[in-house]
């Protein structure tokens with residue numbers, strides 16, 4: 001059968017195209033952008049209400065290997081970025097069985113939208129950019145909570161995020177001297193430590209057998225695992241330390257409710273997601289969504305700390321938890337910056353749509 005009538009549809013208006021950027025091109029553009037400054041500006045814009053951050057679309061399933069698999073759609077806009085606002089969307093998919101087959105766990109696409117026509121103007125690979133955005137938030141939170149000059153760091157979970165986080169933190173925290181790595185797959189931690197040793201001869205790298213052992217001596221601990229059940233016990237937490245709960249599932253309820261300060265990126269997104277421990281605790285009324293002196297509560301957002309609206313003091317006895325849910329607007333801000341760079345330097349492939 002041939003659908004001849006489709007020929008009539010091809011009578012077409014103005015040509016339209018989209019710029020496609022693969023990973024190499026995205027990384028090439030990112031290398032020439034101050035990514036931490038771009039993410040920081042977007043966090044401040046968000047604090048001042050100069051962003052649009054709709055709810056995320058979330059689809060999950062179990063694949064044929066029995067592994068948790070999901071797709072998250074994250075649209076957003078940063079209204080005061082450069083001359084024009086940045087509008088776009090991140091689609092980030094992941095399956096926890098991917099590393100067994102030699103694939104990165106997470107991967108996806110970033111889309112830029114034209115503010116005037118609403119058309120998609122760019123499509124880019126997002127794996128590295130997403131990890132760079134997440135690491136930038138961590139670096140900003142470390143500095144905003146007063147931990148920028150720590151000397152010791154533990155990293156629990158040594159996959160893609162750990163690699164990017166360590167590259168950025170080692171560049172931004174020159175006083176870091178001791179890094180302890182831990183992964184359920186010990187060879188993964190050993191191999192990352194081996195790579196880093198040769199590039200950072202002034203820093204000591206070691207591998208711990210358990211998260212408790214890694215945390216014991218560290219002024220801050222970075223969680224980058226894929227667990228869904230909290231396992232970190234309060235007695236493992238070193239007094240005065242910072243816990244960066246990037247993978248969102250590692251801390252037990254006791255550790256979350258016992259923090260002397262709890263810093264987040266966005267309260268609303270956390271409240272809307274009771275499948276994550278902090279969102280569940282807020283929905284159960286065990287942690288208040290606004291700062292209170294009489295019970296566990298969220299102390300501040302990173303945007304508030306950056307805008308100087310809230311003061312965060314590094315505690316001597318308690319500990320601070322940062323729980324960055326992950327904001328699509330920060331990716332969208334980077335998509336905009338990458339596209340500006342790619343367009344001006346002629347990077348990427350221009351694909352004809354119509």
Ligand SMILES: NC(=O)c1ccc[n+]([C@@H]2O[C@H](COP(=O)([O-])OP(=O)(O)OC[C@H]3O[C@@H](n4cnc5c(N)ncnc54)[C@H](O)[C@@H]3O)[C@@H](O)[C@H]2O)c1
Pocket residue numbers: 099104105106130131134156157158159160161162182183184185188211224225226227245246247248324325326327
């Ligand atoms: N909050 C955010 O903004 C944000 C953004 C991106 C990714 N993430 C999260 O970061 C986490 C890491 O992502 P990734 O891409 O690096 O994943 P990955 O699969 O590449 O690495 C995860 C590593 O954790 C290890 N691991 C799993 N369970 C462990 C445990 N109990 N103890 C020690 N190690 C353990 C795995 O062996 C693996 O090496 C994921 O949970 C992801 O959802 C959060």
